Amino acid sequence: MKKNIHPELKLVKAKCACGAEFEVLSTRDNLRIDVCSKCHPFFTNAGSMRFVDSEGRIEKFRRKYGDNY
Numbered sequence: 001m002k003k004n005i006h007p008e009l010k011l012v013k014a015k016c017a018c019g020a021e022f023e024v025l026s027t028r029d030n031l032r033i034d035v036c037s038k039c040h041p042f043f044t045n046a047g048s049m050r051f052v053d054s055e056g057r058i059e060k061f062r063r064k065y066g067d068n069y
Contacts, residue, residue, distance in 0.1 A: 004025060007027040008027065009025045009026065010025070010026060010027070011023055011024075011025060011027070012024060012025075012026050012028065012030065012031055013031070014026075014028060014031040014033055014034070014036075014039075015031065015032050015033070016032075016033050016034070016036040016038065016039060017033070017034050017035070017039075018036065018038060018039035020036050020038045020039065022036070054056075
């Protein structure tokens with residue numbers, strides 16, 4: 001590898017929209033994310049499953065097709 005061309009990695013706190021925080025390596029100083037493993041529907045248990053709908057897509061679908069689906 002060539003010397004002095006790679007960015008410096010730092011240990012930073014990533015903050016999710018759900019309130020969870022965890023440490024990751026990054027070249028940035030500040031990380032804010034929308035979805036993490038604690039709030040994504042794929043990783044949550046059935047009892048704590050939440051819908052992640054930041055753009056109103058569920059309401060848009062219901063307005064377009066009604067509640068028949």
